Amino acid sequence: MGNGQQTYNVLPPVEGGKESKLARIKKYAWVEDFPAGITVCDSAGIILELNKKAAESLRAEGGMKLIGTNLMGCHPGPARRKLERLMRKRQTNVYTVTKGRTRKIILQTPWYQRGRYRGFAEVSLPFSGKIPNHIRKP
Numbered sequence: 301m302g303n304g305q306q307t308y309n310v311l312p313p314v315e316g317g318k319e320s321k322l323a324r325i326k327k328y329a330w331v332e333d334f335p336a337g338i339t340v341c342d343s344a345g346i347i348l349e350l351n352k353k354a355a356e357s358l359r360a361e362g363g364m365k366l367i368g369t370n371l372m373g374c375h376p377g378p379a380r381r382k383l384e385r386l387m388r389k390r391q392t393n394v395y396t397v398t399k400g401r402t403r404k405i406i407l408q409t410p411w412y413q414r415g416r417y418r419g420f421a422e423v424s425l426p427f428s429g430k431i432p433n434h435i436r437k438p
Contacts, residue, residue: 336425340411343419345370345387357424383408387420396431403427 331338337354341347347366355363361374372380386393392409407423 336423339371339422339424341371341419341421343387343417345372345420347371348419354422354424383420390417405431 331351334351335353337357338349338351339347339354339358340349347369350358350364350367355366358366358374362369366374372383375383382393385391386408387410390410392407394405394407396403396405398404403426405425405427407425409421411418411421
């Protein structure tokens with residue numbers, strides 16, 4: 301995803317008891333086929349990146365062609381105002397949504413680079429069944 305990708309050396313599976321040569325993969329390669337839609341925008345709301353799942357979900361609105369456009373155009377009035385407030389106050393928002401037979405958990409949160417606010421990211425993860433809540437001791 302995006303410019304400035306870094307690569308990592310990753311050991312592939314052991315073959316015949318010996319390690320194979322190091323493989324090179326893009327740093328963010330895992331994001332492309334991640335089962336959740338991931339949308340990233342800058343601090344002005346301009347969409348910087350979409351993974352495959354996000355582009356599929358937003359196909360009717362333009363899919364990958366949305367990169368470089370303002371994400372506020374994808375949100376109706378009340379949702380737009382809420383997102384504007386979240387971005388201004390740099391607050392995280394988590395909720396679930398049901399659309400037809402598909403249920404998703406949505407995470408909208410600010411992202412930072414070297415401690416500096418850079419924009420917002422949304423993760424939209426489909427799920428089924430109930431979401432358990434486990435109480436952990438501090």
